[in-house]
Amino acid sequence: MSHTAGIRQVQKQKTRQALLDAALALLEEQSLSSLGLREVTRAVGVAPTAFYRHFRSTADLGVALVDEALGSLHRMVRSTVTTADSSDERIHRAVELIARHVDAYPAHVRFIARERHGGVQSVREAIRGQLGRFAEEVRAELAKDPEARGWSEDDLLMLSHLYVDQMLATASLFLEALDGPEGERERITRLATRQMRLISKGRRHWLD
Template sequence: MSRAEQKEKTRRAIINAAFQQLSADKSFASLSLREVAREAGIAPTSFYRHFTDMDELGLTLVDEAGLMLRQLMRQARQRIVHNRSVIQTSVETFMEFILEHSNVFRLLLRERSGTSPAFRSAVAREIQHFCAELADYLRKENKSSAEMALIQAEAMVILVFHAGADALDASDEVRQRITVKTIQQLRWLAGGTKPPAG
């Protein structure tokens, strides 16, 4: 393995270690450099060969989280199967992501309204990327204007993020109800059906 490959492997180990340390009870702000280094299997001093400080690592985690989510939703839009809507497939894929990568989604949720302006800005940027990709898809699918597609995309993303926050620590039964309700709300928002009664 070359030096560059070894460096990238160690950098990836640090990122994964930080994600693994996050939980419902532990936010990124409460992580210590020593904890992350120990989890990654490196000496604390080696951390600085890859990141200038914990803030840089945190911003990298936000970028990674946003990229993971965008890639997943792109795949969802590409794998629409017979008689299944893009909305249903996307929401179900999003809920699977939350279940399998709860720490990743938790990071985005927490830092979106956290105390660090740099982190808030990074999360806002990731959400805007997410909205822009969805808006581009909606514009092509619905033949709508770029402005209307973006308005619709932003409303959809806000709705899905709120649903994700509610589903994060919910039981399977409650998560399923949230999924069904979110699909109905998005279909109504997309103009596909009437809003659910009540």
């Protein structure tokens, strides 16, 4: 393994990343289906035609953004769910972890929330696929827990999807509160914590 740099490839990756960053910034105030190719290149400072050296279309760029955005989400999902058992303290910690992730990568979270049901099919499918893999991973993690004794694989996957959806909904709430009043953040924390707690109670009594 290991491929020595190559000045050329390094520069190409650099402009490619610049295009991705510029697009992500522009997408804070619009949807991908209205993002123009020229708009992106203008923001970066390269010629419009340079875009084609990296992406076939803005939809193609969107798919690349999905990988980048969910790569960062990946860590959050893992550590959130791993600690998301019945203990109230751990739930609270998981919610705060989501809040901190939104603080760190607001544009990524916004992009996923927006384009999950957005107007570009290929991007929707990419997000759905990634979230499906997340849910599967969460399922495997839940299966290790002694509380999962007697659960069918199907039921575990049902629960993991519920967790993933709840996680995204919470992240979206934190996102809306980013440039809002101070107390809003705490209100959302309390709301999300109780919702997670209720789900955990349902989980504990699932086999009654």
